[in-house]
Amino acid sequence: MANSKYEYVKSFEVEDRLLPCTWVVVRIDGRSFHRFADVHGFEKPNDINALNLMNECAKAVMEDLTDIVFAYGVSDEYSFVIQKASNLYKRRSSKLVSVIVSLFAASYVFNWHTHFPDKKLQYPPAFDGRAVCYPDDSILRDYLSWRQVDCHINNQYNTCLWSLIKAGKSKDCANSELKGTRADFKNEMLFTQFGINYNELPQLFRKGSYIYRKKVQNSTANGTQISRKSSFVVTIDHGDIIGDTFWKEHPYILGAEE
Amino acid sequence: MANSKYEYVKSFEVEDRLLPCTWVVVRIDGRSFHRFADVHGFEKPNDINALNLMNECAKAVMEDLTDIVFAYGVSDEYSFVIQKASNLYKRRSSKLVSVIVSLFAASYVFNWHTHFPDKKLQYPPAFDGRAVCYPDDSILRDYLSWRQVDCHINNQYNTCLWSLIKAGKSKDCANSELKGTRADFKNEMLFTQFGINYNELPQLFRKGSYIYRKKVQNSTANGTQISRKSSFVVTIDHGDIIGDTFWKEHPYILGAEE
């Protein structure tokens, strides 16, 4: 075969299989999204359309790749949790990352007009991605908590920052005013100066978004017999995922492989 | 800082830095593009609009990431050559692959309507990607030759296959007829049965496409003085890249880092 003379170059490919029986998290992040947000006039500190667009793209990824059992998103980042037992793409890191990130980016452009019907997309965005293994459920939960705590800290900070800016402060000035302040000081500032009760802001902003396959019961009546089957519906929601409540109510999410 | 309790999860990220001073090739491939081509009614064996769309996306990637010195594309795949000395994203494999593949995929959707003004994109495509290191110029050249030989073999085969199918054969039947045949047999078949001189088909089909930064001389007349400067223009072309001719005419492409 004519090809064989050059085919040795394939031997330079390095295997990048991820450790079996571990949770794989693929996290993607918008590249230069500060600029992207500016160019497209995103609302500050949170643009609800931009967040909904992110959520729709993540949902599309989950609907396509059924080994993803959970996803968590905030701002311009999204984390996808692939189940421990998955052998998708033989667990090759580059395959998993590239398929997810490209599907997400393509969906972003594809769905843009639904969320921004009056705004033209100026240029195609890019995202970076990486895959990380977590050996057990509790560490995976810590990973997700890490992202949600981050969401809270950033959102509280940005809510103050943009309140100050909208009230006339320069960005530098607003930043100095906030530097080193604690959570209770910021909440107090929002309430006293701007009449904002932080805890009443939408969960979408304060907690980010998560997506999971919700178990639903389907009852079918057939004469006098009622048969019940359960199915799973990809569902977007917002709320706390640090505490145990959510996970106890949906034990099948992490337990799926057992 | 409240975050610290969970931040230990960052330690599970594994470094994936590629070996310094080696050529890095990021190759991306359409995921399930057989189906994608069917759904969108791509012309067989080659859809010129689809190929031009691929080329436009690859050009956008090269214009964005200036450390890419060369790209070669065929069918639904593209290879991007990052220069040896590059320290882009600290040579982290997942960063390089994810940014390139997501930018490419987003561009594909973004530019779709230019190349298919009358066709609606049915769903966003995905691509997989990988990064491979090649330690020296001659092995890198062998890599590119490998892809171009592959292009030739596949295109010749597909040209025969689709000629037989268009002439009424079933796909299975056409495949059996071609199985195990040699290049000269196929050329003969194309000429005798279908009046096609294979070597006169467009280079775009037979050789694929390459993109490079073409050095151009700019002369500026300023009174009696003429000053010359050279600049580089991202250029798409088609032709042989296996022989030495192209590389001798453009020595600056691979020599850029020396």
Added chain:
Amino acid sequence: MANSKYEYVKSFEVEDRLLPCTWVVVRIDGRSFHRFADVHGFEKPNDINALNLMNECAKAVMEDLTDIVFAYGVSDEYSFVIQKASNLYKRRSSKLVSVIVSLFAASYVFNWHTHFPDKKLQYPPAFDGRAVCYPDDSILRDYLSWRQVDCHINNQYNTCLWSLIKAGKSKDCANSELKGTRADFKNEMLFTQFGINYNELPQLFRKGSYIYRKKVQNSTANGTQISRKSSFVVTIDHGDIIGDTFWKEHPYILGAEE
């Protein structure tokens, strides 16, 4: 500093940190030990002195590296289990493997004369080694079971093989006679032809050796008061490690890090 011009070469070192919070098993294997055994006239199928020498070396490794919680050895191989939470050598794979394997090999030569007082060591042996991560206790137990099942299968085979050879068969002939036979056939052959009750052979041969830190109670009488403290003593033993019994009796071995 004069050194700096060349120090860039350090950047070619690739990080090889093993995933945190996973059991690390470093397995070492004698290199070309068939020849080594022949040259040194090892008893077949098992040389008790050679096995004891292996055990003493493994014990020395465990006494030196206190993050190793368990070791299992058979023939010319030994597996060392490093506890999940260990950060020894920052979990760098090459460091862990190289220190263990070199300490083992050096100990082998160092302790040779104790076990073979009348035999001169003809040349220094080498061992290869590798590190593998196991994400949870049950997979780690399966790893150890894998090695012990292997020990059993090989030992039963070799006991038959060498009985036949000692009875005058050629090696090839003995191998053909055993090819494809089942466990019960082999046991029967040993009993009927050679009067060997396989299950009464020493555990050292049938089960291999394991080493662990045995918890022992130390009572000290001080007048009328008796104070008890526990300490851990590196202990070599032989027996089943596939079933739960051993692990239930010594729950602190795998639970040590919790």
Added chain:
Amino acid sequence: MANSKYEYVKSFEVEDRLLPCTWVVVRIDGRSFHRFADVHGFEKPNDINALNLMNECAKAVMEDLTDIVFAYGVSDEYSFVIQKASNLYKRRSSKLVSVIVSLFAASYVFNWHTHFPDKKLQYPPAFDGRAVCYPDDSILRDYLSWRQVDCHINNQYNTCLWSLIKAGKSKDCANSELKGTRADFKNEMLFTQFGINYNELPQLFRKGSYIYRKKVQNSTANGTQISRKSSFVVTIDHGDIIGDTFWKEHPYILGAEE
């Protein structure tokens, strides 16, 4: 086969193949050799017997593994250069490192009494090791230069340090006196205070040791005919390997694979 139930654990082994067509350097380093040198009363700053023992072990490694084309040693470290085209152990990093480091360590104990006939080895030493790829000859040469410059800097410093200590200074005091001083100051100090001409010290101390396969011509007279053949003899030498001279005189060392 009874084994199969557990054999899945093999899938947790991760491939660690080194990039083809690159120089592989395996560097090993004595573990806690400060203590080892103290316990065994090594001469300071250089113990000629200990250095010769290191060299003999490295030579044994090279004689065993013929894909090693060069080795460079200083103090308690040694670097082994495996030729670019080598496929030894399929270029698996852990195999290469473990076999080299264990053979070296075992040889150290094996050959101890030849170099220290009157000193008992108190305990077996260990070495750590790592493998690094270098894509071309000039970077490999820079690596070797890096080690030889390091040898020079350390040796000059230690020669001063131990001269001061032997003259009655405390170690701390001697270190402070040397801190931040330049090469010419140190040479001057050695000459003025201690009558030592640094450049006349043995090359073994100042330049370290290198080992290569020296090409030698063998002439055989057969009647009136003289036939010449060349063979390669593993040879230890000392001298500069930073400049071009050595490499020009022995072009076959790095060129061996072409």
